[in-house]
Amino acid sequence: MRRLLLLTLIAFFGVFSLADAQSYSESDWQMAFNAKVTRGEVEVQHPTGRIDILTNEYAIEVDHVRNYLAGIKQALQYAAAAKRKPGLALFMDGGEDTAQALDAARKLCAESEVRFWLINEFVSVNDLVAQKGITAPPARQSPSSSSVRTATEQVQTVEKTHWMNTSSGVRHNRSCRWFGNTKNGRYCRPDEGRPCGQCGG
Ligand SMILES: [Zn+2]
Structure with missing residues (x-):
């Protein structure tokens, strides 16, 4: 029993350190x-x-x-x-x-x-x-060399609240393990694509 707990913990921390190096x-x-x-x-x-x-x-x-x-x-x-x-x-x-x-x-x-x-x-x-994600200060936008941005640039500035797997068209919210974590993907609006079955998109 104790050995099982130990193995569980080792497995847990193994995944833990691989998944994210930040403390x-x-x-x-x-x-x-x-x-x-x-x-x-x-x-x-x-x-x-x-x-x-x-x-x-x-x-x-x-x-x-x-x-x-x-x-x-x-x-x-x-x-x-x-x-x-x-x-x-x-x-x-x-x-x-x-x-x-x-x-x-x-x-x-x-x-x-x-x-x-x-x-x-x-x-x-x-x-x-x-x-x-909640407690960290918002990411600074990279300073633009010009104060005038084109319409295309403005459209591309999507709030980073949702993530779309562009291969499957499935949308995830910040609580989801797939948020920002799919092979092909991008930030998207909360009404794009299909909602994820796990996180509700
Ligand atoms: Zn999801």
């Missing part, structure tokens, strides 16, 4: 997890500090698996201060986040009656990429 911040993990699972308030100011995620039921600390001890302490403090149940949401992202630390975190949370989530079980690489 994700604690905030990316936090925002993507909250958007998918807890749907609470994030970064809530409190006299004792900033609570990562606050829901009606839980005060949740988000951190690397390697920081689980400090995380549990923080969760208990938040919970007492905000009169919620304590929650700890950890993510594995990097070699220092070991399976041993994850095991220890799960056990200690169970003993301390802290609700535990492993964020990697809920948040995929696609979620993180989409998260980056």
